[in-house]
Amino acid sequence: PELKSPLANHESEQKIQQLLSAMTIEQKVAQLIQPDIRWMTVEDMRQYGFGSYLNGGGAYPKDNKKSTAADWVALAQAYYDAGVDSSKDGSSIPPIWGTDAVHGHNNVFGATVFPHNIGLGAANNTELVEAIGKATAVEVAATGINWIFAPTVAVARDDRWGRSYESYSEDPTIVKELGAALVKGIQGNVGSDFMHNGRLIATAKHYLGDGGTENGKDQGNNLNTEADLVRLHAQGYISSLNAGVQTVMATFNSWHGEKIHGSHYLLTTVLKERMGFDGLVVGDWNGHGQIPGCTNNNCAAAVNAGVDILMAPEDWKLLYQNTLAQAKAGEISAARLDDAVSRILRVKIRAGLFERGNPAQSELAGKSELIGHADHQAIAAQAVRESLVMLKNNNQLLPLAPQQKVLVTGDGADNIGKQSGGWTLTWQGTGNTNADFPNGRSIYSGIQQQVEAAQGYVELSVDGSYQQKPDVAIVVIGENPYAEFDGDIRTLDYQAGKNTDLELLKKLKADGIPVVTVFLTGRPLWVNPELNQSDAFVAAWLPGTAGQAVADVLFKTQAGEIQYDFKGKLPFSWPKNADQSPLNQGDSNYDPLFTLGYGLTYQDNTTI
Ligand code: GLC
Numbered sequence: 151p152e153l154k155s156p157l158a159n160h161e162s163e164q165k166i167q168q169l170l171s172a173m174t175i176e177q178k179v180a181q182l183i184q185p186d187i188r189w190m191t192v193e194d195m196r197q198y199g200f201g202s203y204l205n206g207g208g209a210y211p212k213d214n215k216k217s218t219a220a221d222w223v224a225l226a227q228a229y230y231d232a233g234v235d236s237s238k239d240g241s242s243i244p245p246i247w248g249t250d251a252v253h254g255h256n257n258v259f260g261a262t263v264f265p266h267n268i269g270l271g272a273a274n275n276t277e278l279v280e281a282i283g284k285a286t287a288v289e290v291a292a293t294g295i296n297w298i299f300a301p302t303v304a305v306a307r308d309d310r311w312g313r314s315y316e317s318y319s320e321d322p323t324i325v326k327e328l329g330a331a332l333v334k335g336i337q338g339n340v341g342s343d344f345m346h347n348g349r350l351i352a353t354a355k356h357y358l359g360d361g362g363t364e365n366g367k368d369q370g371n372n373l374n375t376e377a378d379l380v381r382l383h384a385q386g387y388i389s390s391l392n393a394g395v396q397t398v399m400a401t402f403n404s405w406h407g408e409k410i411h412g413s414h415y416l417l418t419t420v421l422k423e424r425m426g427f428d429g430l431v432v433g434d435w436n437g438h439g440q441i442p443g444c445t446n447n448n449c450a451a452a453v454n455a456g457v458d459i460l461m462a463p464e465d466w467k468l469l470y471q472n473t474l475a476q477a478k479a480g481e482i483s484a485a486r487l488d489d490a491v492s493r494i495l496r497v498k499i500r501a502g503l504f505e506r507g508n509p510a511q512s513e514l515a516g517k518s519e520l521i522g523h524a525d526h527q528a529i530a531a532q533a534v535r536e537s538l539v540m541l542k543n544n545n546q547l548l549p550l551a552p553q554q555k556v557l558v559t560g561d562g563a564d565n566i567g568k569q570s571g572g573w574t575l576t577w578q579g580t581g582n583t584n585a586d587f588p589n590g591r592s593i594y595s596g597i598q599q600q601v602e603a604a605q606g607y608v609e610l611s612v613d614g615s616y617q618q619k620p621d622v623a624i625v626v627i628g629e630n631p632y633a634e635f636d637g638d639i640r641t642l643d644y645q646a647g648k649n650t651d652l653e654l655l656k657k658l659k660a661d662g663i664p665v666v667t668v669f670l671t672g673r674p675l676w677v678n679p680e681l682n683q684s685d686a687f688v689a690a691w692l693p694g695t696a697g698q699a700v701a702d703v704l705f706k707t708q709a710g711e712i713q714y715d716f717k718g719k720l721p722f723s724w725p726k727n728a729d730q731s732p733l734n735q736g737d738s739n740y741d742p743l744f745t746l747g748y749g750l751t752y753q754d755n756t757t758i
Pocket of ligand 1: 204207250434435
């Protein structure tokens, strides 16, 4: 489709030409290299003047997980000053900092962690997602950072993929709407608050077809026809570009065997020329190094294909030297180098770097009260409530009266790290304790509050044990956190081979206790045994720090009124067998246990 940027203007283009004409080739090449803060010192920044840098998942100032907003801002200020200082013999090009704030500012201690995209797909509420984008950008701006590597607009088509939870849905229409909503929330609206006063730079990722690889293998090979690539996987880019997204991240995967970091056709001909994208393309983590003939520190091919910034966390020094040599030798043409730098400058101009200046001194920078702000937590609670999908409710067990004896059990009951999933404080989301989430609330904490307020009795255990026999048990179980390829699986069978959770459910059923299972998961899984041992079963996805909001839906008031009914509908088809993958609506042999869009409410009187 022909798309022309709604943002192009002559004033910016003239400024770009002015800046270019004053830049040395060393400065131009430095704009193309993006180190990670763990491997680049402030003095390195002063020496080289890189155009941008990132903190990968689990990277914090001074490697301190509990860094404050002031710590983040101080580091952003130091890199900014060093970057500007490096330009002593040419025009001063300030650097920008990119971060994976993919479900809130999830690397930051105390931040609001929203439900992962799969839960937002179940809620399917564009206004809510836009509010999440805006709240996330405010918390990111408070730390002096101005570039967010989100939204992921992947359309996950095989749930064995370790990044399924980063996808809103198997349905490109849902992805198209919600991806654009997040872009608007992060960047603001053209002509009003676009990319300033708490609005930042967004990234549509990972272009193109990351959710469509064979067997759901992360970074694998996508064999879609071009028509299906457009129909299924490009919709989120069309809508994000129309929403004014300024950056696109290239994907690790291949398309018909060609690594997309090296695909001139997809990156330049399709995205930049045919779709008219005039922002910048950033490569993924050493993704350039996967191109045949390239290494992490030597890859003209990626630049020539259309990658404008090479994400080179560790090997940036040699990569800079090699890329400079290639630019001087003409292996990277002067025109291509200027095109890449122009795109980077265009985004920086639009983000106000040359007029409003340093993100570390923005209106919001340093305002620690914005981190985990109550208003953001209220949005997170709404998102949790609307994301829950009720798959089973025999004998209308739910909603529960609070004035009774309730056992809350399972290893997810009081575990904010488990309920938040990957990309939370650490890359894999592992190693976190409840104390790492000062503004977080576990699922148990919400249940406890509501039952005790009604003079009910509530107990917590991990293994199904109890002191007083309960009237009902709420069992919170599910996947442990993971990210990317570490989450790839070969079978959809939950806890394949070692099903300790099923034993827990069976024990409670044997004791004659009604069971509500709350399932924490990054994707649909084959859980027929667990479903059969449950009287009610709720898919809670990965709700994040507002776990207390689950109780708002599970419990009615003491007077017996429903507080919040279920709204969530399945954004992914749910399998009938453990080997049913890929499983998507529209398949010729489509035969799920629960279809895309399924979800019970309290009005349904369904027994399964
Ligand atoms: C990772 C992910 C990408 C992320 C980048 C920076 O490998 O693929 O989503 O933005 O590296 O952390």
